[in-house]
Amino acid sequence: MFAEIVIYGIFLSIIFYLANRFYFSGARYESNKQLNGKIAIVTGANSGIGYETALDFAKRGAHVILACRDTVKAEKSVEIIRRQTGNEKVDYEIIDLADLNSVKSFCGKIKSKFDRLDILVNNAGVMGCPTTWRTKQGYEMHFGVNYLGHFLLTNLLLDLIKKTPQSRIVSLSSCIHYIAKMYWNSFNGGINIMKGYSQSKLVIILFTKELTKRLDGSGVTCVCLNPGVVRTDILRYTAKSVCFLFPIIVNLLYLLYMVFTKSPFEGALTTIYCAIDDEVPKYNGYYFSDCNIKKPSKAALNEQDAKRLWDISVEMIDPKVYQYSN
Ligand SMILES: NC(=O)c1ccc[n+]([C@@H]2O[C@H](COP(=O)([O-])OP(=O)(O)OC[C@H]3O[C@@H](n4cnc5c(N)ncnc54)[C@H](OP(=O)(O)O)[C@@H]3O)[C@@H](O)[C@H]2O)c1
Numbered sequence: 001m002f003a004e005i006v007i008y009g010i011f012l013s014i015i016f017y018l019a020n021r022f023y024f025s026g027a028r029y030e031s032n033k034q035l036n037g038k039i040a041i042v043t044g045a046n047s048g049i050g051y052e053t054a055l056d057f058a059k060r061g062a063h064v065i066l067a068c069r070d071t072v073k074a075e076k077s078v079e080i081i082r083r084q085t086g087n088e089k090v091d092y093e094i095i096d097l098a099d100l101n102s103v104k105s106f107c108g109k110i111k112s113k114f115d116r117l118d119i120l121v122n123n124a125g126v127m128g129c130p131t132t133w134r135t136k137q138g139y140e141m142h143f144g145v146n147y148l149g150h151f152l153l154t155n156l157l158l159d160l161i162k163k164t165p166q167s168r169i170v171s172l173s174s175c176i177h178y179i180a181k182m183y184w185n186s187f188n189g190g191i192n193i194m195k196g197y198s199q200s201k202l203v204i205i206l207f208t209k210e211l212t213k214r215l216d217g218s219g220v221t222c223v224c225l226n227p228g229v230v231r232t233d234i235l236r237y238t239a240k241s242v243c244f245l246f247p248i249i250v251n252l253l254y255l256l257y258m259v260f261t262k263s264p265f266e267g268a269l270t271t272i273y274c275a276i277d278d279e280v281p282k283y284n285g286y287y288f289s290d291c292n293i294k295k296p297s298k299a300a301l302n303e304q305d306a307k308r309l310w311d312i313s314v315e316m317i318d319p320k321v322y323q324y325s326n
Contacts, residue, residue: 016259024260026228027290029269033276035062039117039164040275041110041157042066043095043150044124046073048232049172052268053121053275054090055081060276063089067106067124069096097124097149099136100317107156116164117157119275122150122171122204127197128238131189139316140189146200148187151207152317162218166281170274171208171224173287174201178297182305187316193241203309205287205300210310212285221281223274225288229260230267 035057045054045066057064058081066081068074074092081090095106110117125146135144154161154169161167180198183191191199208224215222238246250257273291274280287296299305 016255020259024229025262025266027269027292029273029277029291031273031276033060033278035060035118035276038062038119039114040064040119040121041117042121042123043097043153044068045092046070046077048234048264049227049230049267049271050121050123051077052265053123053271055084056268056272057119057275058082058085058087058090061087062119064091065110066090066092067095068092069094069098069102069124095149095153096136097145097153098141100149100152100319101136103149103152104156107153110157111160114160116167117160118164118167120154120157120161120167120169121271121275122154122169123271124150125172125200125234126237127234128193128241129196130237130241131191131193131196134189139187140191140196142193142196142200143187143203146197147203147207148313148316150204151313154211155317158215161220162215165219167220168275168280169208169211169220169222170271171204171222172271173204173208173224173226173296174198175226175228175289177202177205177226177300180297181299182309184308184312187312193238202297202300205296206302206306206309207313208287209285209301209303210306213306214310221284223280223283223286223288225270225274226294227267227270228262228290230264231257231261232264232267 040057040062042050042054044050046068054064054066066074066077071094078090078092082088093106093109096102126141129141133141135141139148176198180202183195183199205224208222212222270288270291274288283293286293288294
């Protein structure tokens with residue numbers, strides 16, 4: 001009996017390992033491309049996918065700016081990346097994407113220090129925030145952090161990006177956008193967490209489409225992507241809003257969680273591919289998954305919605321509007 005259990009255990013472990021290695025861990029991307037002389041900004045680079053992305057760019061010789069909201073976490077990440085890569089041109093700058101004034105101040109500092117920007121990775125994100133949470137200017141948290149903060153950031157850095165040859169803007173969406181719809185009256189709140197998060201990832205694709213159109217002929221490549229299901233800290237707020245048992249359930253199902261998810265490094269590979277691969281500019285405006293183009297949902301291809309979202313976003317980042325929205 002004991003021997004049978006051991007044999008079944010070994011058999012299952014091998015199956016699980018192979019399933020993860022050859023399917024759930026996603027596409028591999030290997031490239032020797034160097035980024036010496038290039039400047040890259042990665043938001044939310046102190047953990048998860050953003051950290052692995054910043055580490056990879058630093059290994060390739062880029063000057064990397066980790067755009068983070070927490071000084072202690074940012075300093076620690078910069079120190080580790082510098083030590084691991086030997087690249088001293090790794091710095092951080094504070095940005096809180098839940099505060100449009102912080103985004104403005106971040107961009108002011110970047111513009112005073114640099115006269116080019118080769119890669120902007122709009123990576124930072126929150127998921128599962130309680131429905132009562134709002135940004136500093138009163139916007140629904142998922143919409144505000146995952147999208148609106150990045151909308152302002154990208155627009156304020158556009159002059160720098162446009163004057164840099166072959167520059168790229170890479171934004172992180174998610175496969176969850178396939179179940180998303182636009183809830184046009186929800187940007188100040190009144191939406192449940194699943195709808196709020198999925199909408200924030202749908203609008204990233206609409207934003208990328210509209211941005212690509214507006215930057216036509218500028219030489220800037222704009223793409224967005226799904227990193228896959230990745231073992232990061234992204235679920236940290238979910239217990240607060242869904243169920244306090246959530247972390248316990250995840251731990252109980254740990255083995256399955258390990259099999260069906262990517263490591264943060266594997267999760268960063270599509271971002272890295274989109275940011276550096278020579279093939280990507282051919283697919284300007286596209287949505288990627290597993291280092292390949294993929295058709296997004298019908299809602300994500302709605303050009304009228306993309307234009308409408310852009311116009312509303314321009315109003316929402318206007319201080320004259322948001323000072324009354326609290
Ligand atoms: N993990 C997945 O399965 C998955 C799937 C699809 C898409 N994504 C997307 O991938 C991106 C990266 O997520 P991740 O999985 O790597 O999660 P993560 O480890 O939780 O990283 C999120 C990063 O965003 C930062 N952040 C959160 N709120 C911020 C704010 N207001 N201002 C500035 N930075 C802020 C966090 O900073 P703190 O450490 O200070 O909180 C953290 O560095 C997100 O956009 C996420 O939606 C992830």
